[in-house]
Amino acid sequence: MALFAAYAERIQQIPDWPLLLLTGVRADLIVIGYMLAIPLLIAPLLLLPPLRSLWQRFLQAWLVVSLLLLFFMEAATPAFIAQYDVRPNRLFIEYLLYPREVLGTLWNGFRGWLLLTLLFTVVTVWLLRRLARSQRVQPKCTRYSAAILVWPFLVVLTVIAIRSTFDHRPANPAFFARTGDALVNSLTISSAYSVEFALYNMQHEASASDQYGKVDADDLKAFVADIDYLQEVQFPYPEYPTVHWQQASRDRTQPLNIVIILQESLGFGFYERGLTPELARWSEEGWWFEQLYATGTRSVRGIEAVVAGFLPTPARSTVKLSLSQRNFFTLADVLQRQGYQTEFIYGGESHFDNMRSFFTGNGFSSIIDENDYSAPQFVSTWGVSDEDLFNKAHERYNELHQQQKAFFSLVFTSSNHEPFELPQNKITPVSGVPLQSVENAVKYADYALGNFLQQAKNSSYWDNTLFLVVADHDNRVYGDALVPVDKFHIPGLILGADIKPQRLRTIASQVDLAPTLLSLAGVSAYLPTLGQDLSAETAPANRAFLQFNQTFAYLDGSTQPAKITVLRPDAEPLASTYDVAQRQLGELQPAPAEEAAQALAWAALPSWLYREQRYFVPLAAEDATNQRKEVASSAE
Template identity: 55%
Template structure:
């Protein structure tokens, strides 16, 4: 019997070799991550949990890879075709092994940048090879070279091994009967390994979220599993946030439109249930021009008065000339999430940003669309290539009449991996505002900076560096602040200053990381509204990026219909909402009155108290009641409801 089993097992040699080598390699990589992040791993979990759960996740992914040749085996288990199956299986499993090695080799650099294993961002960035390769070469050159060599050596070794194993196969007589007997047992074991549980639902990444540190949770799985699951989830984009609760669409809409800051709003459209009329808090004979300056990765980390390092002296001076937001929070950790929140006032979700999703490329609200209907000329200025992250398509389909990008800059001062420098960008912005100063048509401009982006390339000029070498994030922020200061020195001395409203705000902080489910302090960003007749003011209440668009419209003197549920912070007759929300991977955070509630997958939640001085979260003793939790769940589920049903738009009849 044992002899027959051994004889039958030789037919499955490609699978045996692949499973064994893959599990060993993945375990060795996980051991390497333990050395890199031992403090966080040992603080969050035990070594037993770390390695055993890791092995369990590895078995899942390895099982998926082996399932294809296993299911094909019965069609080839005969004297004439067995060697063909053997050959094809070797080639397929060798390819899978290369994928495993490639993704694991790429993981450390990705972890350093995003504090998680490769996920959807990994293959989204593959759409932009020029920017990605330039960033890797300038910022991670050593690791890139090591990765290429490692994958090359792996490919070479596999080629030699495949030839050797296949040659042995040709010399060996296959045992078809024994292989037939073993086949159902091997398939059953493989399927059980993929499910990894006998519970009603198979294991998924949430199954391995056993610590409060999201990065450590990601280490428990492997990178090929992480990327594959992210790709699989793309088909669930529309309902990405339904995981947070059991509310119906109508219940979600009813709860969110009952927010206190919307108490006097009416909602006239059943098809677009969040659309309401916003009356401007300031009456003007002619509405102000509006300029939004979206600063790349300029988080509170770099602003001294917000608890960061002293890298933004010009912004610190400018804050005394306008409305300074002391507790403003980003909705996410990527530029498209910041664009979505600031320009469209749209809340965050687990799905890709609506800047990229197909159903939001037209008939989707943006502040540009609202202002265009009010007679504004609307434009977007970017120093890089506007096709990046699908910005050009999203903007042109939703209210932006003109798009200016890298190709439109003549003789720029400096060109880096991500386009022209911030000084070039702001000079272009200044020139555009000067050219339009005598026009009777008001203008709206979105200007998006890029110098503060990995690999942090910028002209040194007269900027005093904070450290050596030059191309570091701290120096890039110092340069970005310098360019911003130069621009406002010009703007304040220009004729257009008196009729132009400016918003300076970060899209997100750089390198959002931490050992919490949501590293709240890394979502803290600066925000400043200034220009025209704006008097200095400190906005001390908690605010979200989605509150900025309605506030700008109101101060500029624009009364119009909007679907956004952000608060007009210029109103003094309504108490501030004093809340912010954010998305970090699969976790949705709701921050209100120093209390952070984190919604996790499968409708779970955790609650924390936040100490702004130490920037630490501790489990909260004050638990929210069910009504308060339902309110948070409704806001978390709202993006999916609005996007899936194409509700986030102001119909022409309400213009």
């Protein structure tokens, strides 16, 4: 009720919003059912007269622990909603693996709420212990036979409470979704339930997309062969059904080096607000994407899309999943096979989000992180500053160029990250906001980027290096739309070497960047990617893929306004329009069958490729690649 009051403006947009409170009570009964289940199942044993003293002590401990969990999760909820515009979910669990970064962020960005939550937790423990020991709540049972007679009735009631429905499938958080506003939907359930369901889903991630509906493997293979911009290619490896030969659009005697600068949390809105003057200036010197969309809302989702060209799924990013730690396609893998030095350069700890494991297992021969900076100018919670990061990158590129080594490098920035700790006297702060704010962090990140690009342009490696500057995602995703499409809109820029200025106005996805970079760099190769080479002569696909928590959206810009198809777990697909210029999502209606089937195929395909471990270029393709090169050389 307190959260309903805090977000009353959004709650009141729902015509029958008071019913949401009753829905919330129903969702709470599920949690209560889970809390009761374990003591109830062991009751027949512990209620035996010799064990009743143990039964009493167990119930006291169970009462304190289970209720403390509920109270703690609710105490942590307001700060989480302020950051992510939704109740605690799988991110709450994942970030527990990185205590240093998380505690640093909480202490510097949410110190007051952190201390208040800790105080609340201590007081709650004290009160619950007193309650558990009170005579008024001690279990009363004089006859074992009476308890056993009533026990089956209580078990049935508990099972009904947990299922919450007599339908074929038990209720889940999507069952309680009644609006197009993700926050409002999450408010009707408890944070404990949201996190508990996230834990359950993490155990079944291999088939996560099945919650939208199942697609047969043969149908998925047929769908791949029917993708319009892949009509002219062949798929020679049945075990790897998406692997195809991509002929580079640029014929180069010596392929270019490739540098990807992955900008932390840089939404397109910052560029529009004038907070990135350096990016705006450099956008006039290369390919500028006006309608580029991220596949997700987390850094690892951006990494898998940009570096691996992999489509999003409702599961965790493949950067974190077990079956993709080896023999999973990345740009580093294909370029390492062609003789490139491949590196990941980061200012923080490279093990964060499992990046080091994923990169070293999939083609990156060198990792540079926080431990490799001898005397950084500035160090924050998340590592060295962007200036230190770019100075290290510039130093490495000069070394590799002098050694005449072709190189591929992924540079991942971190200065634009809460708690936004920045070096002094580098930028003119934005007026009207605290110095330690996202606006100033964006300005500083842009300042560091501009300095680096100028250094690079003045260097000897500029003329044979292709640069991609792209965001991993926007800084925060919020709003009352089921899928806040505008918060997936990110800047992207390809420049360097002989790239001529160009504005790309059609809708593009992060997954299109990998094949495009290879093609512009003059690298022909076998690839499993399903993104489009935007430098090829085929018409632009004009579409994007958006994964927002458990919701998948397929954005199709072939019409005006654009069309969008939305898939939800165990619910009917929805469709609407999206006005790209006004950034306005239309009213959601049941999706036409053909559009729903297309979106489902795009959503199911990556999960199937991951589960079957088929997103990889087999080693046999290396011989075929060499043969193609020999034929091309002979023709010349």
